[in-house]
Amino acid sequence: xxxxxxxxxxxxxxxxxxxxxxxxxxxxxxxxxxxxxxxxxxxxxxxxxxxxxxxxxxxxxxxxxxxxxxxxxxxxxxxxxxxxxxxxxxxxxxxxxxxxxxxxxxxxxxxxxxxxxxxxxxxxxxxxxxxxxxxxxxxxxxxxxxxxxxxxxxxxxxxxxxxxxxxxxxxxxxxxxxxxxxxxxxxxxxxxxxxxxxxxxxxxxxxxxxxxxxxxxxxxxxxxxxxxxxxxxxxxxx
Amino acid sequence: xxxxxxxxxxxxxxxxxxxxxxxxxxxxxxxxxxxxxxxxxxxxxxxxxxxxxxxxxxxxxxxxxxxxxxxxxxxxxxxxxxxxxxxxxxxxxxxxxxxxxxxxxxxxxxxxxxxxxxxxxxxxxxxxxxxxxxxxxxxxxxxxxxxxxxxxxxxxxxxxxxxxxxxxxxxxxxxxxxxxxxxxxxxxxxxxxxxxxxxxxxxxxxxxxxxxxxxxxxxxxxxxxxxxxxxxxxxxxxxxxxxxxxxxxxxxxxxxxxxxxxxxxxxxxxxxxxxxxxxxxxxxxxxxxxxxxxxxxxxxxxx
Numbered sequence: 001x002x003x004x005x006x007x008x009x010x011x012x013x014x015x016x017x018x019x020x021x022x023x024x025x026x027x028x029x030x031x032x033x034x035x036x037x038x039x040x041x042x043x044x045x046x047x048x049x050x051x052x053x054x055x056x057x058x059x060x061x062x063x064x065x066x067x068x069x070x071x072x073x074x075x076x077x078x079x080x081x082x083x084x085x086x087x088x089x090x091x092x093x094x095x096x097x098x099x100x101x102x103x104x105x106x107x108x109x110x111x112x113x114x115x116x117x118x119x120x121x122x123x124x125x126x127x128x129x130x131x132x133x134x135x136x137x138x139x140x141x142x143x144x145x146x147x148x149x150x151x152x153x154x155x156x157x158x159x160x161x162x163x164x165x166x167x168x169x170x171x172x173x174x175x176x177x178x179x180x181x182x183x184x185x186x187x188x189x190x191x192x193x194x195x196x197x198x199x200x201x202x203x204x205x206x207x208x209x210x211x212x213x214x215x216x217x218x219x220x221x222x223x224x225x226x227x228x229x230x231x232x233x234x235x236x237x238x
Numbered sequence: 239x240x241x242x243x244x245x246x247x248x249x250x251x252x253x254x255x256x257x258x259x260x261x262x263x264x265x266x267x268x269x270x271x272x273x274x275x276x277x278x279x280x281x282x283x284x285x286x287x288x289x290x291x292x293x294x295x296x297x298x299x300x301x302x303x304x305x306x307x308x309x310x311x312x313x314x315x316x317x318x319x320x321x322x323x324x325x326x327x328x329x330x331x332x333x334x335x336x337x338x339x340x341x342x343x344x345x346x347x348x349x350x351x352x353x354x355x356x357x358x359x360x361x362x363x364x365x366x367x368x369x370x371x372x373x374x375x376x377x378x379x380x381x382x383x384x385x386x387x388x389x390x391x392x393x394x395x396x397x398x399x400x401x402x403x404x405x406x407x408x409x410x411x412x413x414x415x416x417x418x419x420x421x422x423x424x425x426x427x428x429x430x431x432x433x434x435x436x437x438x439x440x441x442x443x444x445x446x447x448x449x450x451x452x453x454x455x456x457x458x459x460x461x462x463x464x465x466x467x468x469x470x471x472x473x474x475x476x477x478x479x480x481x482x483x484x485x486x487x488x489x490x491x492x493x494x495x496x497x498x499x500x501x502x503x504x505x506x507x508x509x510x511x512x513x514x515x516x517x518x519x520x521x522x523x524x525x526x527x528x529x530x531x532x533x534x535x536x537x538x539x540x541x
Contacts (some may be wrong), residue, residue, distance in 0.1 A: 006422060006423070007478075008422060008478070008505035008506070008507065009508055009528075010508050013425045015425070018469075018470055032266070045262045045271070046266055047265045047497065050471060052472040052473060054473025054474075054475060056475055130497065131268040132268045132495060133495055134495075135270075135374075178376065178377065204266075205266065
């Protein structure tokens with residue numbers, strides 16, 4: 001079921017069942033693609049999120065009524081249920097405390113060795129639910145319950161770029177240096193964003209991510225390869 | 239015939255950025271829309287110097303820059319009146335002006351409005367990011383470094399010669415912020431109590447000093463606002479008025495994040511965003527609810 005609401009005089013919001021759920025997020029992404037394909041230049045932009053889709057349109061080309069009735073039709077036709085192949089990415093992360101600024105404190109509260117946190121963090125397959133907060137910031141879930149935590153009481157003014165972090169039931173990666181309240185547990189040598197390239201974003205909503213723990217030496221090797229454009233990201237379609 | 243005009247930035251001013259129509263289309267990747275906050279003033283500036291609507295302009299905030307020109311070219315200054323002067327002589331706004339090597343453009347006391355726009359005839363030689371010249375607020379130094387003016391910077395423009403024009407006085411910026419800003423109900427409008435909604439539309443709000451191109455914080459809080467539950471992060475757009483858990487309304491602007499988790503009370507209609515752009519910290523603002531029907535075809539389309 002979806003509910004469509006007016007969102008400003010040139011926008012609308014499609015609300016799905018308000019739940020963080022891969023099947024619902026699949027429908028959000030598929031509907032967002034279907035709307036863009038159908039209305040092309042009449043759509044200024046879309047913001048697919050966990051369980052909602054924000055659309056801003058050109059009111060000179062299409063009205064709220066036309067757009068919303070068509071969205072209902074697209075949704076009923078099951079445009080959200082098409083089987084699409086999921087992109088699966090293996091993302092190397094170095095959990096060394098040099099990068100994982102909060103890893104030791106976090107493990108202390110749990111009476112864990114850091115290896116225990118690493119084991120638990122690399123274990124699940126994560127889904128990229130959405131990008132937001134900063135250009136290229138990825139929201140992934142769901143974090144195993146044992147890793148779920150509140151945000152830091154005092155946010156950091158500068159979280160280093162490429163930091164891998166956890167908060168709530170989510171894990172994420174900071175694409176660039178930014179203020180942030182998530183707990184930093186490691187860093188990836190990958191570039192999430194190549195500023196001067198048109199399609200320069202590594203992740204997109206719907207991707208599947210498997211983290212892989214790497215050593216400091218491996219981090220440095222991969223970092224050089226990434227800079228030289230030689231690193232081949234492990235990618236498959238499932 | 240084309241030639242070059244160089245803008246030597248002697249002083250960058252309080253906050254001067256390069257802006258255009260922004261980068262709509264990349265919001266699914268978390269990229270803010272950006273672009274000139276007062277789109278109309280920017281467009282009029284470009285029109286006065288015969289530029290296409292996509293040409294960037296300088297957005298000048300409150301305290302303007304000092305710019306020395308090298309070469310021959312044409313400029314126009316629109317938007318806020320920040321007391322511009324050319325070689326020490328006050329200069330006209332909303333008019334095509336010739337500049338020559340050695341001429342110096344300065345700004346003085348802010349008289350009316352918050353943001354002035356400097357349009358320069360010709361093609362700007364600057365790097366783009368994702369199809370736009372616009373500076374962004376967060377990570378701007380990393381992602382759009384050439385678009386946030388710094389001392390000593392030189393901007394080169396392949397200048398062209400426009401027809402000299404003056405914009406009619408009636409069409410210029412005047413006394414922003416006198417009539418209420420028109421809004422439509424936001425996605426969570428119904429989650430606010432009648433008391434909160436009543437006070438939102440009867441109260442006068444003050445723009446807090448803690449405001450920037452991402453958003454204006456409003457000083458007066460909606461007392462007794464209690465969010466019923468935590469929202470799952472969802473899209474926000476320029477013009478969204480979101481209310482924090484403490485009841486503080488924040489009016490989002492072009493550089494805002496693309497998603498947020500606060501209750502979205504209302505949305506300013508597109509056409510009134512140009513008026514909002516000219517409000518400065520300390521200025522007052524009132525809101526009026528637009529009847530639903532009137533928003534059907536987009537206020538900004540029905541000029």
